Amino acid sequence: MDFSLATRGEEIAFSAETTGPDEFSATLGGKDYHIRVSRITEFELCLFLSCGGKTSVKRVFVAPGNAGKWVAARGDCRFIRDLSTERARQGRKKGLSEGPKPITPPMPAVVVRVSVSVGDEVEPGDPVIVVSAMKMETTLTASFKGRVERINAAVGDKVAPGDILVDIAAVE
Amino acid sequence: MFSKVLVANRGEIACRVIRCLKEMGISSVAVYSEADSRALHVRLADVAALLGPAEPASSYLDAEKIIAAARDTGAEAIHPGYGFLSENAGFAEACQKAGLTFIGPPASAIRALGRKTAARRLMMQAGVPVIPGMERPSSDLGLLTREAARIGYPVLVKATAGGGGKGMRVVATESDLAEAAKTAEAEAKAAFNDGGIYLEKYLDRPRHVEIQVLCDRHGNAVHLLERECSIQRRHQKIVEESPSLALTPELREEMGRAAVAAARSAGYENAGTVEFLVDRNGGFYFLEVNTRLQVEHPVTEMVTGVDLVRRQVEIAAGLPLNLRQEDVRGRGHAIECRICGEDPENSFYPCPGTVLFVHEPTGPFIRNDSGIFSGATVPVEYDPLLGKLIVWAEDRAGAIARMRRALSDYAVLGITTIIPFLSDVLASEPFARGELHTGFIEEHFSGWKPAPPGTDVTALAAYAADELFGGPVKPSPGAGYSEAFASPWRTLGGFRL
Numbered sequence: 228m229d230f231s232l233a234t235r236g237e238e239i240a241f242s243a244e245t246t247g248p249d250e251f252s253a254t255l256g257g258k259d260y261h262i263r264v265s266r267i268t269e270f271e272l273c274l275f276l277s278c279g280g281k282t283s284v285k286r287v288f289v290a291p292g293n294a295g296k297w298v299a300a301r302g303d304c305r306f307i308r309d310l311s312t313e314r315a316r317q318g319r320k321k322g323l324s325e326g327p328k329p330i331t332p333p334m335p336a337v338v339v340r341v342s343v344s345v346g347d348e349v350e351p352g353d354p355v356i357v358v359s360a361m362k363m364e365t366t367l368t369a370s371f372k373g374r375v376e377r378i379n380a381a382v383g384d385k386v387a388p389g390d391i392l393v394d395i396a397a398v399e
Numbered sequence: 400m401f402s403k404v405l406v407a408n409r410g411e412i413a414c415r416v417i418r419c420l421k422e423m424g425i426s427s428v429a430v431y432s433e434a435d436s437r438a439l440h441v442r443l444a445d446v447a448a449l450l451g452p453a454e455p456a457s458s459y460l461d462a463e464k465i466i467a468a469a470r471d472t473g474a475e476a477i478h479p480g481y482g483f484l485s486e487n488a489g490f491a492e493a494c495q496k497a498g499l500t501f502i503g504p505p506a507s508a509i510r511a512l513g514r515k516t517a518a519r520r521l522m523m524q525a526g527v528p529v530i531p532g533m534e535r536p537s538s539d540l541g542l543l544t545r546e547a548a549r550i551g552y553p554v555l556v557k558a559t560a561g562g563g564g565k566g567m568r569v570v571a572t573e574s575d576l577a578e579a580a581k582t583a584e585a586e587a588k589a590a591f592n593d594g595g596i597y598l599e600k601y602l603d604r605p606r607h608v609e610i611q612v613l614c615d616r617h618g619n620a621v622h623l624l625e626r627e628c629s630i631q632r633r634h635q636k637i638v639e640e641s642p643s644l645a646l647t648p649e650l651r652e653e654m655g656r657a658a659v660a661a662a663r664s665a666g667y668e669n670a671g672t673v674e675f676l677v678d679r680n681g682g683f684y685f686l687e688v689n690t691r692l693q694v695e696h697p698v699t700e701m702v703t704g705v706d707l708v709r710r711q712v713e714i715a716a717g718l719p720l721n722l723r724q725e726d727v728r729g730r731g732h733a734i735e736c737r738i739c740g741e742d743p744e745n746s747f748y749p750c751p752g753t754v755l756f757v758h759e760p761t762g763p764f765i766r767n768d769s770g771i772f773s774g775a776t777v778p779v780e781y782d783p784l785l786g787k788l789i790v791w792a793e794d795r796a797g798a799i800a801r802m803r804r805a806l807s808d809y810a811v812l813g814i815t816t817i818i819p820f821l822s823d824v825l826a827s828e829p830f831a832r833g834e835l836h837t838g839f840i841e842e843h844f845s846g847w848k849p850a851p852p853g854t855d856v857t858a859l860a861a862y863a864a865d866e867l868f869g870g871p872v873k874p875s876p877g878a879g880y881s882e883a884f885a886s887p888w889r890t891l892g893g894f895r896l
Contacts, residue, residue, distance in 0.1 A: 230863060235744075235849060243863040251867055255856045264864040270756040270773070270812065272864055276857070287861035290755035290812040296865060297755060299810035300857040303819050303849065307862050334748045335779050339585065354578065357585075361740075361749035361783045362565060363633070364586045366578075385779070 231310040328370035330393040336360035347375045405469045408480030410770035413440035419708040428472045432458035434778040453780045459483045462490045476500035485691040502715040511665045512688040522685040525664045530684045532599030558587030559595035564634030604836035605676040610658035615720040622655040629835040639695035640734045644833035701733035701791040732798040733791045740783040743820035749783040755813035760805035764791040
């Protein structure tokens with residue numbers, strides 16, 4: 228099975244071959260591994276990782292997420308994205324990658340203040356909208372010189388990353 | 400003693416208090432918002448009352464609803480936990496009017512100490528050193544600008560009703576003052592329903608050291624040593640320990656005496672904390688009094704062996720504090736890490752969502768004060784604190800080693816937490832050397848990144864293993880009492896020995 232994964236800004240591709248009812252082999256980080264898997268629960272696995280004649284025990288936790296899996300190993304918990312699922316879905320996504328830095332919250336949040344009106348001219352760094360998540364307020368600022376074209380959110384709205392809260396048209 | 404107590408809070412602290420009530424043989428009442436109907440504190444309690452919608456103003460900050468819930472369920476007292484209504488003098492008064500005991504200080508003491516500007520005046524009168532700053536709150540930009548110039552930049556904008564860094568901003572230059580004042584005021588208004596702000600001199604690289612006090616209504620007052628809380632991000636603590644390496648026995652005694660004097664001068668009762676900044680020469684300045692149980696109280700419990708929540712309940716019930724100053728002895732070293740649902744790679748932005756799975760560390764001298772569980776929802780409306788991990792060891796090096804081991808056993812899947820960040824802080828040289836100050840994170844960990852994934856073969860192997868060998872868990876052969884196993888106890892039928 229071929230894996231095309233991404234985590235922490237790095238893309239990793241490798242293939243894994245099942246060699247038994249609870250075993251597989253894979254080349255990871257330039258080394259050949261043979262791995263025996265003991266599934267403990269839905270979320271917990273025990274891996275017996277063999278490489279170069281040495282075997283080590285790894286207690287790991289895995290949970291499926293949206294287009295990827297959450298993996299915890301030795302206190303390092305991270306989300307590993309599955310790029311093959313992600314590529315298949317592209318096109319339906321909201322415009323996170325369109326244009327230079329849109330006004331979008333970094334986390335699910337509630338709008339607490341809109342600092343601009345339609346027609347306002349903004350400079351880079353000008354506060355545009357303030358959102359709050361878990362009692363922390365964050366000011367979203369303009370990343371380029373422009374004019375406010377449309378305001379897509381009102382005070383009290385629940386918003387998520389990818390939602391563009393204010394449309395700003397670049398001005399030369 | 401009370402027979403039934405309502406806990407006016409949520410999350411780990413509500414669980415902490417309910418567990419103590421159970422141990423005392425007191426019936427517990429949980430309150431909850433619509434967002435928390437599946438929360439752990441609701442399931443731990445004997446009785447639970449729904450307050451209303453998720454917004455704090457309609458639930459955990461709604462004093463009327465909480466008092467009505469206490470009346471309806473027959474509770475005699477209310478434990479407010481920390482945050483929410485815990486430092487609200489009006490709420491303490493309303494409890495009293497309703498014939499309920501507020502488990503905390505009297506309203507007058509909350510008022511005298513909770514308003515930070517008033518507390519500063521009180522401390523100056525009592526001869527406790529304070530940081531230069533404004534004596535009265537104001538949101539008048541003209542006045543703030545003049546005061547900032549008088550105090551000298553950098554200045555700190557603080558909320559008079561504040562706590563936990565809410566409504567606090569460092570301002571380096573005059574041009575940033577207006578926006579900082581506005582956001583601080585709005586944040587304070589949202590968090591405490593009081594938008595009062597003031598300015599204080601910003602000290603360079605001080606330590607944050609606080610003294611725990613306990614006072615009863617019979618005039619007994621003791622301090623329970625210090626907590627070092629210098630490891631902070633966004634002015635909120637994330638790692639706390641006791642004892643502090645910065646305190647000599649003489650300084651500890653001096654600060655302890657000052658803390659008890661401060662509490663006495665305000666007619667304090669119940670558990671409280673006097674916070675100080677300690678500069679590089681061992682000078683200490685009064686910062687504020689927290690008129691409630693602190694998030695980091697377990698650190699004190701671990702080194703002194705005193706159950707602070709139990710003492711709070713006993714004091715509120717009118718029992719005398721049978722603890723003399725000479726009975727309070729620190730033993731060993733305790734460290735607490737706050738497990739926050741935040742992204743340390745992304746300016747510690749909160750990460751609400753669903754916890755798919757949690758595995759908490761166990762082992763000798765390890766304590767988990769936690770409000771999450773596998774399947775828990777972490778709502779966007781509340782604080783990102785998921786739980787606290789506390790360890791104790793005979794000395795500081797042992798406590799660091801134990802905390803590092805415990806963090807490496809921790810797993811939270813489904814939301815991003817600061818666990819990998821905490822591991823790196825605990826593993827760092829400056830932390831090991833004890834060179835702590837409130838700017839520690841900015842100095843040593845700004846732009847922090849976790850270890851690159853390429854070096855971690857285990858995580859990739861785990862991903863592949865889960866994908867390739869998913870599906871139901873195989874029952875292990877030879878499990879003791881399974882149907883398949885022919886035990887003589889099952890096959891022999893009735894007999895007598």
